Amino acid sequence: MYRITVMKLEPKEFSLDELCTLTGMSKRTVRFYIQRELVDRPLGSGKGAHYTQDHLSQLLTIRKWKKAGLSLERISELLREGEESAPPPRPRREGAVEVWSHLNIADGVELHIQPGRAGLGPEEVRELFRKTMEAYRSIKTDEGNK
Known part of the structure; x- marks a missing residue:
């Protein structure tokens, strides 16, 4: 027992x-x-x-x-x-290797993203890049119509 x-x-x-x-x-x-x-x-x-x-x-x-x-x-x-669940990014250390994705939108306009720290998967990064390009083109088109 x-x-x-x-x-x-x-x-x-x-x-x-x-x-x-x-x-x-x-x-x-x-x-x-x-x-x-x-x-x-x-x-x-x-x-x-x-x-x-x-x-x-x-x-x-x-x-x-x-x-x-x-x-x-x-x-x-x-x-x-109350954001304890969202830890802050780790500080950068000298000599540390980081992987970044880079989108060259236009001359002088770039988007840099570190997918791991941003919490984005490959498909989400592609979507972000696609929408960023669309937004930039829309802004440039609107400027041309003024």
């Missing part, structure tokens, strides 16, 4: 010191992010203040975006918009 034990997991609470250890951030940085409203205020106050998994997640998200080269202003915008 099998015996099943059900455990109720209590939400983990962290002190400021524990939170700083887990995130690799200083107390001053965490307090600064709270002041800038990038991170929620702690639960409780004074010596009874504590932080939850949500606070940890917020700080780790900020750390990830800072490493990606985003400014605190942009991070604040992303947090307000």
Whole structure:
């Protein structure tokens, strides 16, 4: 006979010191992010203040975006918009190889796209190029009729 034990997991609470250890951030940085409203205020106050998994997640998200080269202003915008699911582009590194698609529309008019970062497949890139060419021709035709 099998015996099943059900455990109720209590939400983990962290002190400021524990939170700083887990995130690799200083107390001053965490307090600064709270002041800038990038991170929620702690639960409780004074010596009874504590932080939850949500606070940890917020700080780790900020750390990830800072490493990606985003400014605190942009991070604040992303947090307000709730775009955690849309990670920022990776910073370019010296010597990194990137694959770009290039469309020469006309003399002095070009479209450059990195399909992987743009989240576009080959068919979508072709459609983008086709519609861009159509839009350019339409604009040039309209100019000629004026």
